[in-house]
Amino acid sequence: MTAEELRKKYIDFFVSKGHSQIQGKSLIPENDPTVLFTTAGMHPLVPYLLGEPHPAGTRLVNYQKCIRTGDIDSVGNASHLTFFEMLGNWSLGDYFKEEAIKMSFEFLTSGKWLGIPIEKLAVTVFEGEGNIERDEESAAIWKSLGITRIAYLPREDNWWGPAGTTGPCGPDTEMFYYMGDTPCNPDCKPGCSCKKWLEIWNDVFMQYNKNAAGEYEPMSRKCVDTGMGIERTVTVLTGKASVYDTDIFSPIVSAIEAACNCKYGENEETTRSIRIIADHTRSGTFILGDPKAVTPSNIGAGYVLRRLIRRAVRHGRKLAGDCALDLSNIAEVVIERFKGPYPELEENRAFIIGELKKEQAKFMETLQKGEHEFEKLLPNLLKDPRKIMSGRLAFKLYDTYGFPIELTEELAAEHGMTVNREEFDDAFKKHQELSRAQIGSFKGGLEDQGEMAVKYHTATHLLHRALKIVLGDHIAQKGSNITAERLRFDFTHDSPMTQDQIKKTEEIVNEQIQKDLPVSMETMGIEEAKASGAVALFGEKYEEQVKVYIVGNSGTDYFCKEVCGGPHVEKIGILGKFSIQKEQSSSAGVRRIRAVLG
Secondary structure (H helix, E strand, O other): OOHHHHHHHHHHHHHHOOOEEOOOOOOOOOOOOOOOOOOOOOHHHHHHHOOOOOOOOOEEEEEEEEEOOOOHHHEOEOOOOOEEEEEEEEEEOOOOHHHHHHHHHHHHHOOOOOOOOHHHEEEEEEOOEOOEOOOHHHHHHHHHOOOOOEEEEOHHHHEEOOOOOOEEEEEEEEEEEEOOOOOOOOOOOOOOOOOOEEEEEEEEEEEEEEOOOOOEEEEEEEEEEEEEEHHHHHHHHOOOOOHHHOOOOHHHHHHHHHHHOOOOOOOHHHHHHHHHHHHHHHHHHHHHHOOOOOOOOOOHHHHHHHHHHHHHHHHHHHHHOOOOOOHHHHHHHHHHHHOOOOOHHHHOHHHHHHHHHHHHHHHHHHHHHHHHHHHHHHHHHHOOOOOEEOHHHHHHHHHHHOOOHHHHHHHHHHOOOEEOHHHHHHHHHHHHHHHHHHHOOOOOOOOOOOHHHHHHHHHHHHHHHHHHHHHOOOOOEEEEEEOOOOEEEEEEOOOOOOHHHHHHHHHHHHHHHHHOOEEEEEEEEHHHHHHOOOEOOOOOOOOOEEEEEEEEOOOOOEEEEEEOOOOOOOEHHHHOOEEEEEEEEEEOOEEEEEEEEO
16 A cells, blocks of 8 residues: 555545544644644644634544654664654544544454454553553443454553643553564563564543643543554555655655665665665655745754754765765655645745755865864874774864764774764763753643733734734744743844834734734635635645634724634733834844733
């Protein structure tokens, strides 16, 4: 089965079960300071899982592009990826365990859909903890369907959330596929030592709310969130040993082989480098091709992108030597392979290729500088009779000049020296801990939906409109980030704002707040919304039915009108005083405002 077939079957199945297909969202999440990228299919749906009504209804299905880089150093083995596609279906206070499990079972086993033999399947359920009972309800449903291999596993395996200290959470049930060639022992099930059970799907049952006292209260509005990774499931269904052996990666791998004059599978080191180049180039292409694309930099998401590109370039050098692999050529193959389900890649082709070429050129300059610095160190290094370069110096070349340790070791070896790798690794470990803090880790994707975050979200609408009044209608939102302490708003504009313009923008926003204008919401078609004057973000994928938030009276007497998922305050008088703290450049043609409410 190909990725295209799996994607279509999944959507078709759940649409046949009354689900509305919704659009996947950007890789760059809005208003969630806890993560740099969209990390799961549920991530963009957080407000709706928390109670906001979704314009498409209570049963939803989609496919979502995701990035996770917490274990980037594991990429190169048979299964780890930084970019992946997640299939998901959701119940927002609609069906719960029985229907969710029965639909999962039908899709997995029916000959019309995936047709997996029942003896190849096993499941896990929550074993219970403290005052929370083990999930016998889910186990009983699986047993009624003929599944006998059921493992009861603890919280770390079969419990989701809450994302923070409080909020929605609950048990999950995971579905596993047996990867062995021969029938397994009747007692063999996920969690046993054979390591032949591979998870392919997960149904999360959000049925509790953990309160500030640490108590788990049953929720009156229960939700279901599921996730099936396309790459892993295609690997299982086609009997391949690795995700890189599937149709998803085969044209990308072939292009790398041809460019580097090497063969995938010929040895472990070559195979690992090809996998890293394939994964990282695919991830970089999708990040650059996103409607809210970031560019390589030394902070945040741009830092992750830079690291992906430079790691791919370095492995290209390992395979192709001084005739370094041009990643832009591999990106062209990625675009061709995925432009069907993700047309934004074709639309942004020139930008993707241009940014990759620029970053590669910068990295090659970095390598030249690193080699030059090594040459400057060489006379003193050769005076050491032990012929050992300290790990501290090697790390300085890495940290200051971005010079990879492998290249330092190569240069040292050419002069009969070794590098104190243990000392380098200690320094690098400390660096990684700082990097992980910058990259961010997936905490479940639940945004801060507290009172202040809702206020700031509403304030971004007022700011957006005020900027259009002060600077002109060319102003368009390019992104926002909200915490409980401040808002950050990026917008298109070619020059810095003057102090008068900043002051005028503040005055307009505060004038509306003083009027204590009401906030209302209407659901309508996206084209109807645009025709009515509602602002919609350029490049954003919208559903057929959208929510339009209006600040001011309905009809024509309003201050601003914008397509948005929410949530918002009911009257803006509670926002308090709006103050712009800083206005600065974000990137070429994009300005950034930081503001607070007080």
